[in-house]
Each structure stands twice: as structure tokens, then as C-alpha cells.
Amino acid sequence: MADEFDLVVIGAGPGGYVAAIRAAQLGMSVACVEKRAALGGTCLNVGCIPSKALLQSSEKYHEAKAGLGAHGVRLAGVELDLPAMMARKAKVVDDLTKGIAFLFKKNKVAWVPGRARIASPSEVEITDAAGAKRALKTKRILIATGSDSTPLPGVAIDEARIVSSTGALALEAVPGHLVVVGAGYIGLEMGSVWARLGAKVTVVEFLDRIVPGMDGEIAKHFQRVLQKQGFAFKLGTKVLGAKAAAKGVVLDLEQVAGGAREAIEADVVLVAIGRRPHTEGLGLEALGVALDGRGFIQTGEDFQTNVPGIYAIGDVRPGPMLAHKAEDEGVVAVERMAGVRGHVNYDAIPGVVYTAPEVASVGKTEEQLKGEKIEYRVGKFAFLANSRARANGETDGFVKILADAKTDRVLGVHILGADAGTVIHECVVAMEFGGSAEDIARTCHAHPTLNEAVKEAALAVAGRPIHV
Numbered sequence: 029m030a031d032e033f034d035l036v037v038i039g040a041g042p043g044g045y046v047a048a049i050r051a052a053q054l055g056m057s058v059a060c061v062e063k064r065a066a067l068g069g070t071c072l073n074v075g076c077i078p079s080k081a082l083l084q085s086s087e088k089y090h091e092a093k094a095g096l097g098a099h100g101v102r103l104a105g106v107e108l109d110l111p112a113m114m115a116r117k118a119k120v121v122d123d124l125t126k127g128i129a130f131l132f133k134k135n136k137v138a139w140v141p142g143r144a145r146i147a148s149p150s151e152v153e154i155t156d157a158a159g160a161k162r163a164l165k166t167k168r169i170l171i172a173t174g175s176d177s178t179p180l181p182g183v184a185i186d187e188a189r190i191v192s193s194t195g196a197l198a199l200e201a202v203p204g205h206l207v208v209v210g211a212g213y214i215g216l217e218m219g220s221v222w223a224r225l226g227a228k229v230t231v232v233e234f235l236d237r238i239v240p241g242m243d244g245e246i247a248k249h250f251q252r253v254l255q256k257q258g259f260a261f262k263l264g265t266k267v268l269g270a271k272a273a274a275k276g277v278v279l280d281l282e283q284v285a286g287g288a289r290e291a292i293e294a295d296v297v298l299v300a301i302g303r304r305p306h307t308e309g310l311g312l313e314a315l316g317v318a319l320d321g322r323g324f325i326q327t328g329e330d331f332q333t334n335v336p337g338i339y340a341i342g343d344v345r346p347g348p349m350l351a352h353k354a355e356d357e358g359v360v361a362v363e364r365m366a367g368v369r370g371h372v373n374y375d376a377i378p379g380v381v382y383t384a385p386e387v388a389s390v391g392k393t394e395e396q397l398k399g400e401k402i403e404y405r406v407g408k409f410a411f412l413a414n415s416r417a418r419a420n421g422e423t424d425g426f427v428k429i430l431a432d433a434k435t436d437r438v439l440g441v442h443i444l445g446a447d448a449g450t451v452i453h454e455c456v457v458a459m460e461f462g463g464s465a466e467d468i469a470r471t472c473h474a475h476p477t478l479n480e481a482v483k484e485a486a487l488a489v490a491g492r493p494i495h496v
């Protein structure tokens with residue numbers, strides 16, 4: 029393999045591997061360094077993909093156990109085969125990570141296994157698993173080293189009884205009581221997996237609401253739906269510490285307001301209080317690469333850091349920690365290196381919590397619009413009045429569209445409902461094109477589809493929904 033490249037990408041997550049392929053398409057010679065044994069980063073190995081595989085499998089089990097009677101389908105003797113469920117998850121991950129290796133070969137991206145350290149803006153030093161070192165010369169370096177879970181002081185992760193998301197994706201038995209710390213994306217998705225498989229789930233959250241950052245009204249309804257599914261919530265509560273006991277774990281809790289204390293027992297504790305940028309060991313300090321106060325790498329619009337020739341994208345720089353954000357930044361970063369114009373529209377990045385029902389969100393929340401003193405109109409439509417949702421027997425939730433009061437431009441869309449993560453994409457496209465609620469309302473929507481609820485919500489912005 030050559031030792032000189034136009035671009036060395038550090039990290040083969042969705043940010044890094046997509047950037048490497050796009051750069052190769054643009055004619056650059058590219059190497060991608062990855063310290064994990066498989067390509068795909070957090071997302072494919074211990075994030076998006078294994079969690080979605082388990083969400084799908086656990087949903088099927090739960091449906092077979094309790095959800096099909098209403099459809100006139102009777103099943104007896106439904107049993108959980110957890111090792112088979114985990115083996116399926118592992119195969120999905122394995123096939124997809126091998127798929128990236130194939131794409132690298134096809135696009136002539138050199139996969140360099142090992143841990144990278146940046147010696148200078150034109151040299152990357154790599155240490156492989158056996159400790160052997162080599163150096164690559166390069167014109168540019170793209171840092172795409174992602175993130176790690178944030179630790180909780182006083183709660184030591186052992187990935188057996190006190191787990192991060194990685195341990196929660198690989199439990200060997202269904203816990204009797206799972207306590208989740210943090211009511212965000214990971215806590216509610218992994219909580220759903222284990223609740224469906226039979227665990228009692230208690231979520232402890234520091235704030236007085238769940239999914240902070242999402243629209244408040246949607247979050248309230250979402251919490252109610254999860255409670256109906258058996259979730260218990262302890263909001264406004266902090267964890268002072270956790271101790272492994274004879275069988276499980278004892279958590280010491282304190283109410284944020286008032287200070288009342290309580291101890292609760294769990295078989296397994298999942299700590300999911302956010303993720304932090306992974307910059308350790310890259311040598312950034314010596315190079316003088318500027319970080320922000322929270323440790324994220326700072327860049328300009330072209331994703332270049334303050335050190336010429338060194339770029340950063342994905343979870344390691346500020347913004348939503350989402351795979352598609354990392355991918356889009358990777359593509360724009362290398363396109364701009366090649367002189368192609370482009371940008372990432374941070375106002376139109378969808379976020380989806382893949383529970384059942386799903387929660388999907390794009391653009392501004394009502395709270396943000398109020399905070400920014402932007403006048404807006406709201407259109408809402410409940411899935412209860414959508415014929416396809418009725419036929420499917422999935423009527424929880426609603427669509428909420430926020431449009432500028434003067435121009436009718438769509439500023440935000442928030443959906444709680446079955447397949448919300450798929451349904452929302454017509455709104456993402458509308459927003460990307462600067463569309464109005466009227467544009468969505470006048471677009472022909474197939475009948476019967478869940479997307480008709482989007483059309484009705486868009487009509488409701490103008491006060492003229494049909495099916496209300």
C-alpha cells in the first residue's frame with residue numbers, strides 16, 4: 029500500500045467512511061484509519077444498527093405475545109429465544125460492516141487498521157493492534173473520530189450490571205428491573221427493547237421532562253404513551269451514586285427540587301446521559317487545534333479547523349450527534365476540498381426516536397419559536413382521525429406543523445406516531461426547498477396513507493382541515 033495520500037480520514041464511522049468514498053469519487057487518493065476491528069464506527073457496530081435490529085425483533089415478539097389478538101390472529105406458546113435474537117443482531121451488523129469493506133475496495137479507499145495520531149498537518153502516525161507503527165504522508169487530514177458515552181460520577185460502568193448503551197445491546201438475560209438514567213434517545217429506545225421483552229423499566233431523569241430538545245407538547249404525549257406501555261418515570265431526580273449489591277444494584281436518588289432522598293434497587297442500570305467528543309490521543313493539543321468549552325473540535329463552514337489542512341466532521345464537532353449529520357458533513361467537507369460548492373442546512377436535520385410509536389422532529393420547536401419571538405401558526409392532526417392508522421390499529425400520536433405567521437414557510441414539524449421517522453421526510457424535503465404549509469396541503473397524497481395526516485396538519489395551519 030502507498031504511504032502517501034491526498035486525504036487521510038481518521039475514523040470509519042458514518043462520517044468518516046462516507047467522506048472517504050466521496051473523496052475517492054472526486055479523484056483523491058484516500059486512506060481511512062480505524063482502530064476498531066470492523067468498519068462502520070459507533071453507528072454500525074454499537075449504535076444505530078444493532079439498536080434498530082433489537083427494536084425490530086423485540087417489537088415482533090411483543091406483537092406476537094400481546095398485539096395480534098385484536099387482528100383476529102391467535103398465537104399460543106410464544107417464546108423468547110434471546111440468544112437467537114442477539115445472533116440475528118450480530119449478523120445484521122457483520123453483513124453491513126463487511127458491505128463497507130466492499131465499498132472501500134470498489135472505490136479504492138485504503139483501509140488502514142490501527143490507532144491514528146496526527147504528527148503534523150501532513151503526517152499521520154498509526155499504531156496497529158500488535159503495536160507496530162507506520163506513518164502516512166498526506167495533503168489533508170479529516171478527523172471523524174466520533175464520540176463516547178458520558179460517564180456519570182459515582183456510577184462505575186462494568187458493562188454487566190451497570191451498563192452503557194454497548195452493554196445494554198448485549199445483555200444475556202432480560203433484567204427483572206432495568207433502571208435507565210437519562211430520558212433521551214438511548215434510554216427510551218433501549219428501555220423499549222427490554223420493556224417489550226419483559227423487564228420493568230424505570231427511567232430517572234434530571235430534568236422535569238423527557239427528550240429535552242424535542243417539542244414540549246410532543247414530549248408530554250410521548251411520556252403518556254410510554255407510561256401506558258409500563259414505563260415508570262422519576263423526573264427532576266438525580267443519581268447520587270450506585271452500588272453493586274449481592275444480586276443487583278442499589279441506586280441512591282435525590283429530588284432536584286427539595287432534596288428528598290430515596291434508594292431503589294435494580295437488576296441492571298443503563299447510564300445514558302449523553303455522549304462526549306472523542307479526541308483523546310489524536311495529539312490535538314500539541315498541534316494547537318482549537319476545541320470549544322465542551323471539548324468539541326471547532327471548525328469553519330468548510331469544516332477546516334484553525335490549523336490549515338486539518339478538518340473535522342461528525343460527532344466530534346458541535347451539532348446534533350446523529351449519523352446522517354455526520355454523513356452530510358463528511359460529503360460537504362470533501363466536496364469543498366475539491367472545489368465543489370456545498371453546505372449543510374442545520375435547520376433541516378431530522379431527529380427520530382425509534383420507539384413505538386416513533387417520534388420524529390425537524391426544524392424549530394414551539395419553545396424555540398417563542399424564545400426567538402418568531403410569530404407562527406400551528407396545524408395539528410391526530411392519527412386517530414387518519415384512516416390508515418385506524419386500519420393498522422396504530423392510532424397513538426399526532427402531526428404538528430409550525431409555519432411562519434406571515435409567509436406560511438414551514439419552520440418545524442413534529443410527529444408522534446407509527447413510522448413517524450419515515451412519514452416526516454416529505455416535510456424535510458419541503459423545508460429544504462423553502463416550502464410553505466400551503467405547498468404541503470396542495471400536494472396530492474395517496475390514500476390511505478399515514479402521510480395524509482401531514483397533509484391534514486398542513487391544511488390545519490390555514491384552519492381548513494377536512495377530517496376533523
Ligand code: FAD
Pocket residue numbers: 038039040041042043044061062063064068069070071072074075076077079142143144145172173174175193194214306309310341342343344349350351352354382
Ligand atoms: P463514530 O460513528 O463514533 O465513528 C468514529 C470512529 O472513529 C470509531 O469507529 C472509532 O473507533 C474511530 N476512532 C476514534 N479515534 C480513533 C483514532 N485515534 N484512530 C483511529 N480510529 C479512531 N444516530 C442516528 O442518526 N440514528 C440512530 O438510530 C442512532 N442510534 C444510536 C444508538 C446508539 C446506542 C448510539 C450509541 C448512537 C446512536 N446514534 C444514532 C448516533 C450515531 O451512532 C452517531 O451520531 C454516529 O455514529 C457519529 O458518526 P461519526 O462518524 O462522527 O463517529
Ligand code: NAI
Pocket residue numbers: 180209210211212213214215217232233234235238239240265266267299300301302303348349350379380381382
Ligand atoms: P441524550 O442527550 O439524548 O439524552 C440524555 C438524557 O440524560 C437527557 O434527557 C438529559 O437531560 C439526561 N441527563 C443528563 N445528565 C443526567 C444525570 N446526571 N442524571 C439524570 N439524567 C441526566 O443522550 P443519550 O440518550 O445518551 O444519547 C446520546 C446521543 O446519541 C443522542 O443525543 C443522539 O444524538 C444519539 N442517538 C441517536 C439515536 C437516534 O437517532 N435514534 C438513538 C440513540 C442515540
